[in-house]
Amino acid sequence: MSYDRLTHPLVRENGVLRQASWEEALERAAEGFRRNVAEHGPDCFAMLSCARSTNEMNYVGQKFTRVVIGTNNVDSCNRTCHAPSVAGLSAVFGSGGGTSSYQEVEDTDVIVMWGSAARNAHPIFFQHVLKGIRKGARMFAVDPRRTGTAQWADLWLGLNVGTDIPLAHAVAREIIHAGLHNEAFIERATSGFEEFKESVEPWTLSVAEQVTGVPAAAIRELAHSYARADRAQLCWTLGITEHHNATDNVRALINLSLLTGHVGRYGSGLSPLRGQNNVQGGGDMGAIPNRLPGFQDILDPGIRARFESAWGRPIQPRYGHNLTEMLEAMAEGEVTTCYLIGENPVQSEADSLACIKRLSMLDHLVVQDIFLTKTAQMADVVLPASAAWCEADGTFTNSERRVQRVRKALEPPGEARDDIWIMCEIARRLGHDWHYDGAEEVWNELRALSPQHTGMTYQRLADLQGIQWPCPSEDSLEPPYLHGRLWENDPSKRGTPAPFAVLRHSPPVDLLDDEYPLRLTTGRRLDSYNTGVQSSGFASPLRRGETVELCPEDAERLGLTEGEEVRITSRRGSVTAPVYIDPALRPGLVFMTFHFPDEVDTNSLTIEATDPISGTAEFKAAAVRVEKLVKAG
Ligand SMILES: Nc1nc2c(c(=O)[nH]1)N[C@H]1C(S)=C(S)[C@@H](COP(=O)(O)OP(=O)(O)OC[C@H]3O[C@@H](n4cnc5c(=O)[nH]c(N)nc54)[C@H](O)[C@@H]3O)O[C@H]1N2
Ligand SMILES: Nc1nc2c(c(=O)[nH]1)N[C@H]1C(S)=C(S)[C@@H](COP(=O)(O)OP(=O)(O)OC[C@H]3O[C@@H](n4cnc5c(=O)[nH]c(N)nc54)[C@H](O)[C@@H]3O)O[C@H]1N2
Ligand SMILES: [Mo]
Numbered sequence: 001m002s003y004d005r006l007t008h009p010l011v012r013e014n015g016v017l018r019q020a021s022w023e024e025a026l027e028r029a030a031e032g033f034r035r036n037v038a039e040h041g042p043d044c045f046a047m048l049s050c051a052r053s054t055n056e057m058n059y060v061g062q063k064f065t066r067v068v069i070g071t072n073n074v075d076s077c078n079r080t081c082h083a084p085s086v087a088g089l090s091a092v093f094g095s096g097g098g099t100s101s102y103q104e105v106e107d108t109d110v111i112v113m114w115g116s117a118a119r120n121a122h123p124i125f126f127q128h129v130l131k132g133i134r135k136g137a138r139m140f141a142v143d144p145r146r147t148g149t150a151q152w153a154d155l156w157l158g159l160n161v162g163t164d165i166p167l168a169h170a171v172a173r174e175i176i177h178a179g180l181h182n183e184a185f186i187e188r189a190t191s192g193f194e195e196f197k198e199s200v201e202p203w204t205l206s207v208a209e210q211v212t213g214v215p216a217a218a219i220r221e222l223a224h225s226y227a228r229a230d231r232a233q234l235c236w237t238l239g240i241t242e243h244h245n246a247t248d249n250v251r252a253l254i255n256l257s258l259l260t261g262h263v264g265r266y267g268s269g270l271s272p273l274r275g276q277n278n279v280q281g282g283g284d285m286g287a288i289p290n291r292l293p294g295f296q297d298i299l300d301p302g303i304r305a306r307f308e309s310a311w312g313r314p315i316q317p318r319y320g321h322n323l324t325e326m327l328e329a330m331a332e333g334e335v336t337t338c339y340l341i342g343e344n345p346v347q348s349e350a351d352s353l354a355c356i357k358r359l360s361m362l363d364h365l366v367v368q369d370i371f372l373t374k375t376a377q378m379a380d381v382v383l384p385a386s387a388a389w390c391e392a393d394g395t396f397t398n399s400e401r402r403v404q405r406v407r408k409a410l411e412p413p414g415e416a417r418d419d420i421w422i423m424c425e426i427a428r429r430l431g432h433d434w435h436y437d438g439a440e441e442v443w444n445e446l447r448a449l450s451p452q453h454t455g456m457t458y459q460r461l462a463d464l465q466g467i468q469w470p471c472p473s474e475d476s477l478e479p480p481y482l483h484g485r486l487w488e489n490d491p492s493k494r495g496t497p498a499p500f501a502v503l504r505h506s507p508p509v510d511l512l513d514d515e516y517p518l519r520l521t522t523g524r525r526l527d528s529y530n531t532g533v534q535s536s537g538f539a540s541p542l543r544r545g546e547t548v549e550l551c552p553e554d555a556e557r558l559g560l561t562e563g564e565e566v567r568i569t570s571r572r573g574s575v576t577a578p579v580y581i582d583p584a585l586r587p588g589l590v591f592m593t594f595h596f597p598d599e600v601d602t603n604s605l606t607i608e609a610t611d612p613i614s615g616t617a618e619f620k621a622a623a624v625r626v627e628k629l630v631k632a633g
Contacts (some may be wrong), residue, residue, distance in 0.1 A: 006372055006384035007414025017382060022415065026422075029339075029381045030429035032364030033069065036337040042070035042316075046326040046335045049287035050342025050368075050419065051076045051276035053385075054394025054406065056442040057419040058278070058285035059293060060434075061341060065320075067313045068427045072289050072298060072320025073335070076282045077275070077343055079323035083614035084241040085272035086283060088250030092258075092498050093483050096283070096295060100233060100269030101400045101468065101480035106131045108267040110229040111139045112222070114253060115164065115239015119148035120526040122237070122273045125399070138229075140222050142167065143239055144521060145591060146584040155218060158586055161519050161621050162508040163212040164240060168252035169200040169503075170208030171223040172259055176200070180227035185261030189486040189497055196255060196500035211505070213586070227260050231267030238523065241272070242620040244509050247613040251501035258498055264483035274399040276530075277389065281397030284453075284469070285446065289320035294450025310449055324615035330358040337364040341419065342385070346375040347531040347594065350610075350617035351572050352603035368422055371533045374597055385419045386412035392419065393439040395461065397469075400480070403456055404466035508621035509609035516571065516623035518554070520590045522602055523620070528595035536596070546600035547580035548626060549591040555581050558626060568592075570624045573604030579626075590624060 009025030010017040020028075036044050049061035058076075065074040078086070086096030093099070105111055105128045118126045126149070133139055133152065141150035142157045142164070150156040159167055175181050176197055186193050205216035212219075226232050234257055240249045254270060262268040274280045286293040292315070296303045304315045321329055327349065329335040338359070349355040359365060359378055367379040376382045386392050391412045397403045412418075420442065424434050436442050440458050447454050455471040470478055488494045512519060529535035548568050550560070560566060562581045567574060568590070577592070577600045585591060594602040609618045 004372075005370055005413045005416065006376075006382065007416060009384060009415070010382040012380045017377070017379075022417070022425075025381050025383060026425045026429060029366045029383065030426050032366065032380060033337055033339070033426070034430060036364055037069060040336055043073060044334065044336045045069045045071055045339070046073040046321060046329070046337075047075075047339045048323065048341060048343040048345070049074055049076045049282055050388070051078060051279035051282045052342050053278065053388040053419050054392060054439065055278065055281040055285050055397060055403070055446070056394040056439040057388065057392075058282040058287040059442055059446050060420050060423050060436070062286040062293070063311065064339075064423050064427055066315055067311050068430050068432050070313065070316070072316050072318070073326060074287050074320060075289055075323040075326065076279065076287055077323075077348065078279050078283050078288065079615050080242070080348060080617065080619070081238055081275040082241055082272050082279065083322070083616050084246035084250050084611055085236070087247045087614045088254060089270065089272070092251070092254050094496065095482060097280070097401045097469070097482060098269070098271040098273075098399055099263055099482040100271050102128045104267050104269060104481065105129050105137070105233050105235070105271075106135060108132055108137055108229075108231040108233045110225050110232040111137050112142065112226060112232070112234045113139065113149050113153070114142040114234065114236040116235055116237035116273060117143070117147045117149055117523060118235070118237070118273060119152065121524050125273055138225055140225070144586060144589055148526075155221060157214045157218050157222060159212040159214050161521050161589070162243060163505070164249050165245070165252045165503055165505045166203055166208050166211045167214060167219065168256060169203035169505075170205055170212075170219050171226070172196075172255060173200040173203050174205060174220055174223035175227040175259055178224065178227070180224065181259045182261035185486075186259065189264075189494060190258045190500060191497040192500040192502070195502050199502040226256065226262070229262070231265070232260070232262040233267070233269055233271060234262065235271040235273060237273050237275075239620060241616055242618060243616075244609040244611055244618040245506045246611040246616050248501070248503045248506070252503055255500050258500055264481065264486040266479070266481060269481050271399065277398075278396040280399060280401065281395070281403070284397055289322050293446055294452050296450070307449060322615040324610050324617065327355060327358050330361055333361065336362060338362055339366045339368070340375060340379075341368045342370070344373040344375045344531045344533055346373070346378065347597045347601070347603060350603060350606040350619055351608040352601055353573055354608060368419065370416070373531070373533050383422050384414065384416040385422060386416050388419065395443065401468045402466040403453070403461060403469065405458065405461050509618060510571065510607045510621060510623040512623050516569075516625050517588075518590050518624050518626060519588055520568070520570065520592065520605060520622040520624040521620045522592050522594055522606060525593055525595075528593045530595070532595040532597060546577045546592060546596040546602065548577045549580045549582045549585060550626065551585040551587055551589065552581050552583055553587050555579060559628065560626075565629045567627045567629055568605065568624050569627070570605040570607070570622045572607065573601070575600045575602065575604060576629060590626060
């Protein structure tokens with residue numbers, strides 16, 4: 001299917017959405033929030049803030065939540081992808097950002113792409129990887145599928161889904177046993193090495209081969225190459241983070257960098273490649289339940305006091321609900337109203353049937369989007385927004401922490417209005433008269449409150465074609481990588497040592513058995529973008545619909561031919577789609593995207609098991625069976 005842009009506000013009347021004036025729609029939106037908060041208190045409200053929209057929009061979104069409503073219940077799709085990376089990195093280094101710049105993969109010796117289909121999903125970053133390879137870097141790909149990325153690798157480690165910790169542990173053990181760990185760095189800059197060393201001891205190459213499916217020789221080669229390299233970059237994405245133990249997975253990779261000293265230097269670092277164009281920025285702006293703008297901890301009374309005096313309202317001294325918890329709180333009747341900006345959870349959440357049920361329990365749902373998504377179709381009020389990437393002014397922040405300007409080039413269609421304008425109009429109706437004379441004024445308010453952005457004036461951002469954070473003053477130019485402090489000779493400048501983590505292997509929650517013998521992993525293709533809202537209309541000539549990808553051996557075993565319609569069933573749901581035979585898969589593995597909502601609701605199959613630290617769901621591991629469709633008659 002293809003979506004048309006939203007051009008008018010809509011309100012629900014007698015069960016159906018009808019066109020409305022802005023005045024009526026804004027009033028309805030505000031009235032529902034007012035009524036619910038008066039009845040249940042501010043924590044009955046939840047906002048999802050748009051990771052595709054600007055930093056300025058996200059700043060205003062979290063301010064709306066904290067100041068107009070008075071709760072910390074604000075989050076975004078960061079929860080479905082890199083929240084575990086942020087949690088893991090900030091636990092070790094105090095900052096949740098990737099440590100390196102894109103340029104550094106061109107100037108490194110070893111690149112490890114771990115659980116990342118970057119060739120399809122991060123093509124700009126992958127251009128830098130290719131340049132690095134051309135300059136002589138060795139590349140390793142760790143992925144259950146032999147992806148486009150893996151095809152460029154010197155060595156592909158095709159592991160079983162959910163066995164990343166055993167693999168990382170075996171790599172670590174091999175490095176230690178070969179005496180290739182960086183003792184000086186470990187001694188000076190880390191803590192907990194002895195316990196870590198002991199914890200990986202059982203993971204010999206042969207034990208790991210049995211559990212992960214990766215040949216011992218390949219594990220050994222990765223270990224030796226990574227440890228011996230002068231410089232090495234470890235990059236990961238959702239193959240690591242969309243698991244029930246995702247933060248542990250992230251910590252397992254960080255352990256490898258601490259073991260070898262591959263962090264805090266030019267060319268050596270850790271890069272979680274972020275998903276949506278501005279999901280890094282959304283979190284930086286405080287559109288997450290535990291941080292104020294500038295990634296500043298809400299539990300710190302001094303930080304809260306600064307924001308309270310700037311905003312003129314007390315801030316709750318506790319974390320709000322993340323996206324996963326918001327949905328649970330809807331089921332409990334604790335969250336009764338939701339302001340959803342540029343997110344489509346009906347289709348993107350794990351176990352979508354449960355998600356739909358929870359959203360339908362809300363008293364008042366406001367959706368602000370550029371298309372009439374499946375989620376918007378459930379709303380009481382639909383507000384048509386401008387598309388941030390070309391119809392609004394502001395800034396975006398990419399995975400290397402680089403803030404860049406975006407400029408309005410087109411007028412939004414029909415009556416669609418800027419995201420910030422819409423939020424301010426609702427705020428005004430709720431008693432907060434904010435005047436922002438354009439995005440720059442919002443940005444300057446943020447700069448005054450966030451030390452890591454203070455030096456980034458719009459003028460400097462334009463002159464320098466973007467600036468990486470941290471940028472504390474207008475004359476500062478920091479190195480392109482983080483945590484150089486770990487290498488300081490003077491111990492007082494080195495700061496807190498980076499801790500190793502002791503971790504245990506925990507296989508996927510959805511167990512394989514005779515009834516559900518195949519492992520479904522979900523993800524992306526080059527020609528499909530997330531829930532399809534922004535790409536279905538255009539992608540259809542490229543790929544007409546969802547397919548169930550299987551390796552040739554499994555297809556033969558099940559007696560299936562390419563194009564044949566099959567039923568795929570998990571413990572939660574069942575859909576049908578044609579088979580696509582892909583030799584990139586390993587036996588026992590099934591692959592699908594979540595891109596074609598009406599035809600195939602993939603997320604009715606996935607499991608809602610979530611990582612307790614970050615709240616991210618195990619999208620990457622469901623147990624399923626695939627059956628021939630028996631034709632009626
Ligand atoms: N074309 C395109 N590009 C996109 C998007 C899109 O929809 N389409 N979406 C954007 C967004 S929001 C995001 S977050 C990124 C995501 O970018 P990626 O994370 O690269 O994409 P995915 O395909 O979800 O998953 C990555 C890989 O994880 C592997 N994998 C599955 N299970 C495991 C496992 O247990 N261990 C390991 N090591 N690997 C595993 C899969 O086989 C897959 O190749 O892409 C962004 N870019
Ligand atoms: N099975 C499975 N499910 C997954 C994943 C997976 O790998 N497997 N990955 C997860 C991941 S990583 C992610 S990020 C999520 C994505 O989940 P969502 O964020 O829910 O999905 P998108 O399709 O990216 O939705 C983006 C929405 O933003 C709207 N939008 C775009 N620009 C603007 C703007 O400027 N303003 C406003 N107001 N709206 C705008 C679009 O119209 C669209 O409706 O899906 C998750 N779900
Ligand atoms: Mo994502």
